[in-house]
Amino acid sequence: MTHRAASLSLALLLGAAFGLSTWLQPRALDWRGQRAQAGSLLEVLLGDGRRMFANHFFTKADVYLHSGYYPSLFDQAKMNCEGQRAGTAHDAESGAAHTTPAHDEDAHDFLGKPTDWLDAFGRKFRITEHTHLETNGAEREILPWLKLSAELDPQQVETYTVAAYWLRAKLGKVPEAEEFLREGLRANPDSPEILFELGCLLDENRKDATRARNVWQRALRKWQKTEAAKAEPDKFLLDRILTSLARLEEREGNVAKAIEYSIQLKTVSPHPEVIEKQIEELRGSPRQAATNAPAPPR
Amino acid sequence: MNTSFALARVVIQELYRRKDFYVLFVLTAVITVVLGSANVFNDDKIVRYLKEICLLLIWVSSLVIAITTTARQIPAERESRTIFPLLAKPVTRGHVIAGKALGCWLATGLALVVFYVFFALVTCLREGQWPIAQYFQALWLQWMMLAVVVGMATLGSVVFSATSSNATICFVVVVGILLVGGHLNTVAMQQPEPASSLLYTLYFAIPHLEFYDVRDLVIHNQKLIGGLDCLLATLYAAVYTAFFLVAAWLVFRRKPLSA
Numbered sequence: 408m409t410h411r412a413a414s415l416s417l418a419l420l421l422g423a424a425f426g427l428s429t430w431l432q433p434r435a436l437d438w439r440g441q442r443a444q445a446g447s448l449l450e451v452l453l454g455d456g457r458r459m460f461a462n463h464f465f466t467k468a469d470v471y472l473h474s475g476y477y478p479s480l481f482d483q484a485k486m487n488c489e490g491q492r493a494g495t496a497h498d499a500e501s502g503a504a505h506t507t508p509a510h511d512e513d514a515h516d517f518l519g520k521p522t523d524w525l526d527a528f529g530r531k532f533r534i535t536e537h538t539h540l541e542t543n544g545a546e547r548e549i550l551p552w553l554k555l556s557a558e559l560d561p562q563q564v565e566t567y568t569v570a571a572y573w574l575r576a577k578l579g580k581v582p583e584a585e586e587f588l589r590e591g592l593r594a595n596p597d598s599p600e601i602l603f604e605l606g607c608l609l610d611e612n613r614k615d616a617t618r619a620r621n622v623w624q625r626a627l628r629k630w631q632k633t634e635a636a637k638a639e640p641d642k643f644l645l646d647r648i649l650t651s652l653a654r655l656e657e658r659e660g661n662v663a664k665a666i667e668y669s670i671q672l673k674t675v676s677p678h679p680e681v682i683e684k685q686i687e688e689l690r691g692s693p694r695q696a697a698t699n700a701p702a703p704p705r
Numbered sequence: 706m707n708t709s710f711a712l713a714r715v716v717i718q719e720l721y722r723r724k725d726f727y728v729l730f731v732l733t734a735v736i737t738v739v740l741g742s743a744n745v746f747n748d749d750k751i752v753r754y755l756k757e758i759c760l761l762l763i764w765v766s767s768l769v770i771a772i773t774t775t776a777r778q779i780p781a782e783r784e785s786r787t788i789f790p791l792l793a794k795p796v797t798r799g800h801v802i803a804g805k806a807l808g809c810w811l812a813t814g815l816a817l818v819v820f821y822v823f824f825a826l827v828t829c830l831r832e833g834q835w836p837i838a839q840y841f842q843a844l845w846l847q848w849m850m851l852a853v854v855v856g857m858a859t860l861g862s863v864v865f866s867a868t869s870s871n872a873t874i875c876f877v878v879v880v881g882i883l884l885v886g887g888h889l890n891t892v893a894m895q896q897p898e899p900a901s902s903l904l905y906t907l908y909f910a911i912p913h914l915e916f917y918d919v920r921d922l923v924i925h926n927q928k929l930i931g932g933l934d935c936l937l938a939t940l941y942a943a944v945y946t947a948f949f950l951v952a953a954w955l956v957f958r959r960k961p962l963s964a
Contacts, residue, residue, distance in 0.1 A: 471753060475925040481888035488895055522890050525909065529887055531934040532846075532916045534927055544750075551745045551754040574746060583746040 453559070461560030468552040468569070475534040478517040486517055546577045557591070567591030568604040581612045597633050602626035603648050610651070616659055623652050642675045649675070653685075662689055708796050712804025713811055720774060720812040729766040730819060736762060737827055752832045753924050759827060760920045763820045764847070768879060770816050771851045775809040775858035776872040779957070788962055802954045806859045806946075813851045817844055836923075842930055843923050849942035850917035854879055856949030857912075863957040879914060887915045912945040 450457065470477040478486060518535060521527035540546050553570040556563065567588055574584035588605045595601060603626045610619035626648050634640040653668035666689050673682040720726055737759045745751050779801070782788040791801065821844045829835045857878065861871035885892075886908075893904035916938055919930065 471925075475921040475927075479888065481885075481891045485891050485895065522894065525913065526890055528934075528937070529913060529916050531930060532919050532922070532938070534921050534925060547746075547748050547751050548753040550748065551743075551751055554745055578748070580746055580748070587746070 457559040458563075461556045461563055461566075464552045464556040464559065465563065465566055468549040468556070471549045471552065472540050472546070474536075474538045474540060476537045482517045541577075544578055546573050549573065554587075557587075561591070561594035564591065564595055564598045564600045567595075568600050571604050571608065575608050575612050581608065584608055584612075597629055599626040599630040599633065599644060599648065602629060603644065603651070606648075606651065610655060616655055620652070620655055620659075623648055623655070627652065645675050646672065646677075657689065665689055708800045709804040709807055712796075712801065713808030716774070716778065716805060716808025717812045717815065719808075720770075720816070725773065726770060726816050726819075729769060730816075730823075733759065733762040733766055733820065734823060737823075741827060741831065749831075752828055755831065756824075756828050756924045757920070759824050760843075760923065763817075763824060764918070764920070766820065767813055767817055767847065767851060768854065768876070771809065771813040771854050772858050772872050772875045772879070774812060775806070775855050776862050776875065777868045778805040778809065778859075779862045780866075780868045780871075783962055792962075798958045799954050802859060802863075802950060802957055806855050806950055806953075809855045809859075810848075810852050813855065814848050817848055817851070834926075836926070839923055839929055842935060843919050845935065846917040846919055846930075846938060849939050850914050852946045853912050853914060853942050853949070856946040856953070860949045860953040860956070863953050863960060882911055882914045883918060886911055886913055912942075917942070 453460065518530070521530060540548060550570060550573065553566050557566045557570070560566070567590070571584040571588045571591075574580040574587065585605070585608055588601055588608065591601045592598065592605070602622050606619045606622040606626060609615045609622060613619075627645075630641075630645055630648060634645070649668050649672040653665045653672060656662070656665035656668060666686055669682055669686045669689065673679045673686070676682050737755065740758055741755050745754075779788075782791065782801075788801075792798070821840055825835075825837065825840050854875065858871065858875045861875055862868070865871040865874065889904050889908035889911075893901045893908060896904060921927070922930070
């Protein structure tokens, strides 16, 4: 075979390969069948195992928020062990449980005193100060891990609400926060947490009371649908939804509705006496007095 | 000393002739650049995740270069029988051990410099700050840690018969120390005797390579480590490196080469 014939054969083969690929490509998409619906590359590669990584990256965001000062697995085991011992001793002495602030203090000083000179020396090369990322928008550093966590496990609702909070409240990125919450809502249409956070965004950032009310009312319905039947419903979330709705109605002048939400709130609030006082104040407000007054004779 | 340096030069030449370093560097650069170009909530000032991933890749790459380069030095010389003409010259077995280890350490140092220059360019341009002193400190400490790893792999190369087994064991030991070495004291305190004493002894005996892992300080823009502490860490690494090299020499000087 001459050089020219070889070159022509090569060109012919190349043309045939190109033609075949253009003919096959649209058909190949049909061959995938249900696999075409399989989702992202991470989903295909990791399957349900991606949830484990999602938790890791969510924790990573928390590590970043604390500027790297975070207990390792070993420190956590030590704290649990010491906590159990201290708890047992304390309960035996006073029969009372530990208060949360005390636990927080312990958690902040998880390193404790160095056990030996090697430990003391090693600490020179570690982060040993507890600081938070709260200056000059440094909170943004936690966002990549939250985004990655959401991609790995779209059903982890907390990821969306936490990321949206930092985006809208600290970084002023309201459109991004709303977009991320709506992404979370598409993945979790029955989540009252995401709806509540979206309502906060509409009320606090967009100043759109009407849409905020609608979203919070939807959050309340979703809470009743998903949480009410549970043995241990998330009452804290219900507390926040009802508080927000009551405040919004009071601000908008709908005192009767505000009282209605406050009465519901009283049943779940850890401080019903405070809510009762607020209800009394609302009942004594001029607008409510005007509503209660008898209609003038015609 | 000149003999050892001459041997070291050959090892450095081998590093830039082989493709290992280039492959690892290109891989690190490509992954970092791709991740750096990702859009995270339209915020182009986010940099710490990029630092974390780039430093992780640098650590993995430098360990691969250090261990694989060191582990194959003496077995390769013995396999190709070039060890005989080498020792026929006025070169002692001690020179071979010292020269090979020095060459591997200097070669990993050169590789580290290239990696850190890339790291500094990528992160500083994005962050708008140039914490060169901190990066130099991180590079220095990592290089000191690699001296211990090179010493360990040199000892392994005269103890184990195959390069692959030496490299695997070195990787397992180094990663094990990096992950749990610093927590052995915590674990020891929660164990009953005699496990507690055994773990504590192990804790004091192993080289604490995790001291040299200051990635968190770099990532979270923490203050510089004190000069005296760096010096002590350097001495600590030097002592362990010397221990491994002397042990390697003691084994190698009585080892038959023809096997």
